[in-house]
Amino acid sequence: MRHLLFGLLACVIVLGSCKENKQKETTGSLVMLVDESFMPIVEDEVIVFQNIYKTAKIDARYMNERAVINGLLSDSSSIGITSRRLTRQEAGILEKRNYKIRENRVAVxxxxxxxxxxxxxxxxxxxxxxxxxxxxxxxxxxxxxxxxxxxxxxxxxxxxxxxxxxxxxxxxxxxxxxxxxxxxxxxxxxxxxxxxxxxxxxxxxxxxxxxxxxxxxxxxxxxxxxxxxxxxxxxxxxxxxxxxRNMYIINYHGGGLGLGFSAFLAGDVGQRVILKSGLLPDSIPPREIIIRK
Structure with missing residues (x-):
């Protein structure tokens, strides 16, 4: 349930506030196209990310999968979240424009x-x-x-x-x-x-x-x-x-906030948000157990 997010969010904010990140990957704004079926988990990820990086603004636009893919191919956005990778033909369209495509599975x-x-x-x-x-x-x-x-x-x-x-x-x-x-x-x-x-x-x-x-x-x-x-x-x-089925983040931008958010999803905090949601993270975050005498 959505209220379960806030317990995790409180912990994340404490960790994120320990140091201020001024790099390009965590500042600015971007439009991200998202498969509507992934809206709940993506909303959670965006909330956590923006609470850690106060200067970041992600405009997530939710639509059907075909609209997401068409939007990526028409340069409406350079970052999208879908349940599949680009086909060889789709990737070829972007590669002809000299874009480097990054596709990462972040959840199941x-x-x-x-x-x-x-x-x-x-x-x-x-x-x-x-x-x-x-x-x-x-x-x-x-x-x-x-x-x-x-x-x-x-x-x-x-x-x-x-x-x-x-x-x-x-x-x-x-x-x-x-x-x-x-x-x-x-x-x-x-x-x-x-x-x-x-x-x-x-x-x-x-x-x-x-x-x-x-x-x-x-x-x-x-x-x-x-x-x-x-x-x-x-x-x-x-x-x-x-x-x-898998959940992928597709990014063909050279750097900036899109790359930063992609790295966040695949990183420890982003994967913990997925674990908390009940979906399966691509990589299970480790648990540290402190044993006291």
Whole structure:
């Protein structure tokens, strides 16, 4: 939940205030394009970063994945957060402009499936999800965040399809809208980022508290195929949850605040914020234990 951030924030501010950093990497302003499904964790990271570096201003703009990629390629911004790396063709467009691309994985997220609190649905298999996406008859209805979202792309690649079927699938605009829709519709199964389950906005907290997070069984021979697993930090770390995905920060600016924020996300403090959020950090921050006699 979002209020859990403040305990970590207090500790971080104490550490950050011990020395003043006047380098270019921690001053100035920038526009950052962010996959909307990662909004809760990115908001937390920006809050912590700006509280440490008072002269830094990050304008995070949240949108679907396709809009993020298009924005990077059109020079709307030189930094973005997505669930995938640039393709070879996309990278080639930037490299022709003599840009050096830096892509760093900073966390592992999960694609979570949620059901109405009064629904009997508690489990679902990846095969069932694939069947629905391939247009096969099903009593279940999947509700996505946006037709151009990273989650839709991820599952379409999994199901090996080019277009969504006309039945059994419904796309809204945001993860927030999916949560509200599932809360109000008993038969719907929402497909959202686990990030939104762990850290909903204040407005959505009471709604999320009433929803069921479904356990998922993987495809035969794939991770999580032995039983049903719920999305959580342990199952992500053990690679047992079958619908995991990465979170990347892409930066093609030569230096400055974009490079500084990228380094912050990958560094100790940024990774601790991710650990506290319930997602899986790219590198687990070490814990120091003091033993007294």
């Amino acid at each position: 997220d999960a694609v979570a499936l949620i059901a109405n609190g009064s629904s009997r649905d508690t489990t679902i298999s990846v095969q069932e999800i694939v069947d629905i996406l391939q247009g096969k008859p099903s009593a279940r209805q999947l509700v996505f965040d946006n037709p151009n979202s990273s989650i839709v792309r991820y599952l379409m690649e999994l199901a090996n399809i080019k277009v969504l079927p006309s039945k059994g699938v419904y796309a809204l605009q945001t993860n927030s809208e999916v949560i509200k829709y599932v809360h109000n519709n008993k038969g719907a199964i929402g497909v959202i980022s686990y990030n939104w389950v762990r850290q909903p906005t204040v407005e959505l907290e009471p709604l999320v508290a009433t929803l069921k997070v479904m356990a998922v069984k993987g495809l035969p021979g794939k991770p999580g195929s032995d039983k049903y697993y719920r999305p959580n930090q342990d199952n992500l770390a053990l690679e047992q949850y079958p619908l995991s």
